[in-house]
């Protein structure tokens with residue numbers, strides 16, 4: 230309490246949202262945690278365009294809003310405002326992954342180098358894996374059959390992304406895919422507990438936490454180990470550029486990671502850590518888009534009318550999916566409405582930082598952007614709470630601007646993929662994945678909700694929304 234008062238007194242020109250008084254911050258923090266008050270939305274509505282502080286424990290957290298402040302964050306250097314600093318804290322990586330992993334997150338760079346810049350070349354594999362994954366998980370039947378939506382979305386994404394990370398046949402190994410899933414779950418839960426533990430106690434608490442993370446890591450190493458050996462053996466026998474050598478994330482980690490970081494354990498941790506960044510948001514996005522397709526079924530025929538002539542002419546390719554403006558718009562609208570957390574683009578303040586409006590935030594604090602509030606702001610999105618599937622394709626046509634409103638474009642009013650130099654490097658892949666998956670579903674199946682007109686409710690984890698995880702979706706072989 231004393232520390233909180235001392236810190237607050239340093240911010241004369243910053244608004245504090247939430248209860249005041251001696252125990253204001255802890256009370257406000259509990260209200261925020263248990264969802265009884267949403268200080269981020271409250272602050273956004275009352276203080277739009279300004280910085281405001283919300284009640285959090287152990288440090289000050291400031292919320293930015295309005296294009297100018299978001300642009301200030303975009304332009305700040307990494308030694309002032311640090312994404313990795315905030316991931317380190319949020320994911321407690323020193324305890325959940327390995328200490329120093331974010332001092333050189335070269336695995337993140339490999340996403341761009343090995344996947345995005347080579348997306349066209351790898352597209353046929355994506356397409357092949359999408360078809361295989363759907364036909365296995367949702368075999369087309371004449372009559373309607375219910376499938377678990379979240380389980381299906383998750384497993385399609387795990388399999389297709391792993392095709393690009395480790396290749397076949399491991400990408401379709403149920404045990405390996407479960408490990409990826411379980412590892413992510415364990416990371417989130419352990420990080421949550423460690424986040425609430427005061428600094429001095431962290432090393433002690435971490436030794437008491439269950440051994441699930443190391444156990445899961447060992448299980449993953451049992452899969453990756455033989456694959457690494459197999460590739461090294463081929464290299465010994467056939468030379469460095471052996472025929473058929475995969476250009477996947479594993480190869481990049483084996484060959485381009487710093488010398489001291491090429492042990493099986495180091496490679497496996499980086500693989501799992503990259504999968505953590507990739508598959509959770511992507512599988513949530515797929516599941517939500519499928520729920521939207523089933524809920525707003527009037528879009529289906531117009532989407533098919535767009536997709537079919539393109540596919541007839543060119544097939545499904547990296548280039549042809551770029552022509553599917555309406556499909557892009559439908560998925561982007563689903564992301565806008567459902568996927569942004571209340572707290573986005575977190576940055577740890579490493580050096581005192583002065584915004585363009587003159588407000589200075591001291592080192593040690595955290596800055597976040599209110600993603601959910603921004604994406605539901607009527608100033609930028611008329612009827613913001615309504616699903617308007619062709620909102621963005623209309624804008625692309627009306628403004629004759631094919632780039633600005635596409636899913637992968639980032640800016641201060643669409644921060645689903647962040648903004649600036651750290652904007653998600655996987656977004657080009659995600660856009661290709663989601664469009665291919667939805668186009669495949671539209672062309673192969675009919676889809677509907679289990680209960681007509683009732684979209685399964687989202688689940689919120691404090692700041693983060695997730696699709697309903699128990700509901701099913703009904704599919705049958707396309708009849709029309």
Ligand code: HEM
Pocket residue numbers: 312334336337338340344503506507508510511514568573574575644645646647648649650651652653654655656658659
């Ligand atoms: C719908 C799916 C996805 C969403 C919504 C999403 C969103 C984000 C966001 C918000 C950030 C932080 C940006 C910032 O704070 O400025 C980020 C970073 C990142 N994402 Fe994604 N992402 C998705 C899928 C993926 C996929 C499929 C991959 C990998 C294949 C990926 C890899 C990364 C990496 C490596 C970073 C760190 C960037 C850096 O080091 O600067 N993401 N993502």
